[in-house]
Amino acid sequence: MATLIIEGGRQLRGEVTASGSKNGALALMAATLLVEGEVVIHNLPRIRDVLTMVEMLRCLGAKPRLSDDGTLVVDASEIITNEAPSHLVSKMRASFQVLGPLLARTGSARVGIPGGCNIGQRPIDLHIKGLTALGATVLNDGGIVEAESSELHGARIYLDFPSAGATAQIMMAATLILGSTTIENAASEPEIQDVARLLNKCGARIQGAGSDTIHIEGVKRLHGAMHDNIPDRIEVGTLALAALNTGGDIFIRGAVSEHCNAVLLKMQEVGARVIEETDGIHVSPLRRPVLAVDLVTLPYPGFPTDLQQPMGAVLATAAGSSVITEKVYEGRFRYLGELERMGAHTRVEGQTAVIRGVTRLHAAHVTAYDLRAGAAMAIAALGAEGTTVISDVEHIRRGYENFEQKLNSLGATVRTGDTPLEEGSSCLE
Numbered sequence: 001m002a003t004l005i006i007e008g009g010r011q012l013r014g015e016v017t018a019s020g021s022k023n024g025a026l027a028l029m030a031a032t033l034l035v036e037g038e039v040v041i042h043n044l045p046r047i048r049d050v051l052t053m054v055e056m057l058r059c060l061g062a063k064p065r066l067s068d069d070g071t072l073v074v075d076a077s078e079i080i081t082n083e084a085p086s087h088l089v090s091k092m093r094a095s096f097q098v099l100g101p102l103l104a105r106t107g108s109a110r111v112g113i114p115g116g117c118n119i120g121q122r123p124i125d126l127h128i129k130g131l132t133a134l135g136a137t138v139l140n141d142g143g144i145v146e147a148e149s150s151e152l153h154g155a156r157i158y159l160d161f162p163s164a165g166a167t168a169q170i171m172m173a174a175t176l177i178l179g180s181t182t183i184e185n186a187a188s189e190p191e192i193q194d195v196a197r198l199l200n201k202c203g204a205r206i207q208g209a210g211s212d213t214i215h216i217e218g219v220k221r222l223h224g225a226m227h228d229n230i231p232d233r234i235e236v237g238t239l240a241l242a243a244l245n246t247g248g249d250i251f252i253r254g255a256v257s258e259h260c261n262a263v264l265l266k267m268q269e270v271g272a273r274v275i276e277e278t279d280g281i282h283v284s285p286l287r288r289p290v291l292a293v294d295l296v297t298l299p300y301p302g303f304p305t306d307l308q309q310p311m312g313a314v315l316a317t318a319a320g321s322s323v324i325t326e327k328v329y330e331g332r333f334r335y336l337g338e339l340e341r342m343g344a345h346t347r348v349e350g351q352t353a354v355i356r357g358v359t360r361l362h363a364a365h366v367t368a369y370d371l372r373a374g375a376a377m378a379i380a381a382l383g384a385e386g387t388t389v390i391s392d393v394e395h396i397r398r399g400y401e402n403f404e405q406k407l408n409s410l411g412a413t414v415r416t417g418d419t420p421l422e423e424g425s426s427c428l429e
Contacts, residue, residue, distance in 0.1 A: 006381035007413040012248035024191040026094035033101035037224030045401035059427035100173030108148035126166035154179025201225035249284040292320030309376035318357035335373035
């Protein structure tokens with residue numbers, strides 16, 4: 001079993017560079033399926049989800065090449081199948097985003113219900129609603145979503161919830177559908193904006209990305225382009241919270257403060273000094289222990305659900321009681337049971353958790369139940385007394401590039417018992 005072994009009590013100090021966005025990379029990679037030509041994307045993180053998506057593109061007929069420096073070259077001029085391999089789809093949620101591009105390119109698509117982290121229900125109904133509005137017939141046949149249409153058309157679509165996945169899915173499909181499409185109550189995440197920038201470079205006509213209304217004028221075809229993936233705002237928040245939990249002082253080069261406003265403001269509220277610079281973010285403590293706070297997770301620009309668990313690890317040793325309300329995914333409090341193994345005091349009532357701060361956590365053997373829970377366990381371990389062992393760290397590999405190496409470069413003592421990152425699965429598995 002893969003484990004991460006972390007010696008607590010060491011302050012994180014120094015400089016680290018933010019990796020490219022995980023969520024952004026996966027959406028950009030799905031978007032390349034719309035393009036008849038060569039797309040070059042720089043600054044992709046070499047993580048398991050990216051390697052899985054590389055194999056997904058290859059299985060669909062595209063020709064992807066991922067370099068060690070994080071540069072991906074994709075030529076999707078030829079699509080040989082409109083069916084995504086189920087064993088790849090089952091590994092991560094973002095793989096479902098190939099449905100819209102395949103539908104727009106070929107007129108039909110078959111993609112399984114996606115897998116990934118177990119953090120509660122993540123329904124695909126908004127994806128289906130949007131594609132149906134665009135003229136597709138969408139059926140769920142035994143866990144396989146089938147979409148087809150002989151004549152897609154533009155539409156006006158209102159999302160009941162500003163889902164980033166559904167917004168990207170509909171926006172990508174609409175780029176190759178002649179006519180006008182408007183997405184209202186759209187997600188506004190930086191990753192959505194970045195996909196729109198790439199597609200516009202390729203000849204798409206998208207306006208309003210970053211607002212709650214996105215307008216797309218469909219075009220007949222897209223051409224190749226070059227693009228830089230944005231920095232990973234969730235990794236930035238994770239590293240900043242890790243530094244804060246150890247009383248450390250770090251500079252995160254490449255971090256874009258505008259993408260992290262909600263997190264940075266909440267960190268200042270608990271007692272961090274945050275200095276926003278042109279080339280990154282400087283984080284250090286103003287007080288120890290940090291102060292208890294209340295927070296609510298919301299779609300961007302609200303506090304991101306992906307940083308609720310890492311923040312919970314920090315609040316476990318805050319002065320006072322904190323209240324966390326999770327409004328995005330209902331399964332994201334499972335990590336609190338693992339924090340209790342380390343001495344935390346928590347209570348969960350529905351979608352609300354109360355964390356009563358203790359003086360210090362102690363080492364324990366804990367489990368990373370999902371990607372961000374794994375990050376939370378690491379943050380807790382860094383500030384705890386003794387040596388903590390974290391199991392199931394494959395989840396961390398899915399979303400953080402060189403996780404232990406970056407922590408060690410800042411003065412942490414982190415060892416790993418698992419094998420190096422392997423390439424993606426084959427199409428035939």
